Amino acid sequence: MDQAKPSVLVGQSGPCEPKYSDTAIRILDAAEGLFVELGMEATSLRLITQQAGVNLAAVNYHFRSKDALFEAVFLRRFGPWATQCLEELDALEKRGAAGEEPLTAEAVVMSYVRPALALSKDPARGGAMFVRLFSRVLVENHRQLRETMSRQYGDLVTRYTRALGRALPGLSEEEVEWRMHLGFSVMFHAFAGNDILKVFGRSAVSARDPDLIVKHMVPFVLAGLRSPSADRPPGS
Numbered sequence: 128m129d130q131a132k133p134s135v136l137v138g139q140s141g142p143c144e145p146k147y148s149d150t151a152i153r154i155l156d157a158a159e160g161l162f163v164e165l166g167m168e169a170t171s172l173r174l175i176t177q178q179a180g181v182n183l184a185a186v187n188y189h190f191r192s193k194d195a196l197f198e199a200v201f202l203r204r205f206g207p208w209a210t211q212c213l214e215e216l217d218a219l220e221k222r223g224a225a226g227e228e229p230l231t232a233e234a235v236v237m238s239y240v241r242p243a244l245a246l247s248k249d250p251a252r253g254g255a256m257f258v259r260l261f262s263r264v265l266v267e268n269h270r271q272l273r274e275t276m277s278r279q280y281g282d283l284v285t286r287y288t289r290a291l292g293r294a295l296p297g298l299s300e301e302e303v304e305w306r307m308h309l310g311f312s313v314m315f316h317a318f319a320g321n322d323i324l325k326v327f328g329r330s331a332v333s334a335r336d337p338d339l340i341v342k343h344m345v346p347f348v349l350a351g352l353r354s355p356s357a358d359r360p361p362g363s
Contacts, residue, residue, distance in 0.1 A: 147203075151189045153179045159200045163259045167197050167269060198272050201264060204246070204257040205276070209283050211242035216286055232294045232352045233345075235287065240314065240341060247318050247337040253333070255320050262319040265312065287311075291352070298356055310348045317344045 147155065153190050155176035161170040172193055176183055190196040223230040235286035247255050264272060284307075292303045317340050324330035 137158050141261060143292050148189070150181060150185055154181060154186055154189060154196070155200055155203060158196055159253065159256060159260065161198060162197060163256055163263065166263060166267060167193075168267075185200055185319055187212065194271060197269065198275060201260060201272060202275070202279075204253040205261070205280070207235060208242055208246050208251065208257075209280050211245075213238055213283060213286065214289060215239070215241060220290065230262045230290065230294050235348055236310070236345060236352070237312075239287065239311070243314065243318055244337050244341055255318070255337075258315060258318040259320065262321075264316065285293060295352060299358065302356060302358070310352055313351075 142146060142257060154175065158170070158175045161174055161178060166173075170193075172183060172186055175193075175196070176186060179186075186196065190199055216235070219228070219230065219234050219238050222228040228234065243258065246252055247258055253260075288300075288304060288307055291307055292298070294304075295303060298306070317334070318337065321336045322330065322334045324332055
């Protein structure tokens with residue numbers, strides 16, 4: 128996949144977070160909103176240029192193609208979030224190795240949830256907009272983006288799989304991976320703010336409140352992670 132032109136990067140504003148020119152930021156912000164609302168396939172470059180107030184030449188100059196723009200939109204948010212998760216996990220594992228804090232499933236989950244919660248509350252880093260975009264990426268098959276994520280951020284999944292495996296020693300490697308897949312999918316879809324129950328009528332759920340999401344989501348996910356092995360005979 129084409130990458131954003133190097134000329135668009137004018138410095139570093141944080142770990143893995145490139146600082147873009149003003150024009151590029153307008154394009155990225157406009158594209159982000161449209162990708163969340165319509166999806167990547169249904170969003171045209173014409174819509175993006177109209178929303179950003181730029182011409183097509185500006186988009187082509189900075190990003191070369193819609194695929195490269197979509198990747199830049201996503202990785203602009205994902206990179207700093209992934210870095211924060213690994214920093215949390217590094218600190219947790221260091222405390223565990225020093226005997227200061229046990230490596231538990233809850234501690235591993237919270238090392239992922241805290242950065243996601245902070246992100247969802249920070250409009251400057253995309254806020255809820257980004258987690259909704261991530262939910263679309265998880266559901267839609269953006270093959271090239273997934274290849275980039277696997278190449279650049281595969282260590283994130285590996286590290287969390289190993290940490291959960293150590294925290295849940297009674298489970299097989301396959302079970303740990305299944306539970307991480309299900310638990311982490313629940314977490315990001317919950318942060319996306321989709322009021323599923325309201326599709327069918329009234330609901331007391333406030334799926335747009337990040338703190339309430341964490342309050343109810345974390346015990347639910349932990350119960351699933353800690354449940355007995357599916358391969359264990361009943362009553363054993």
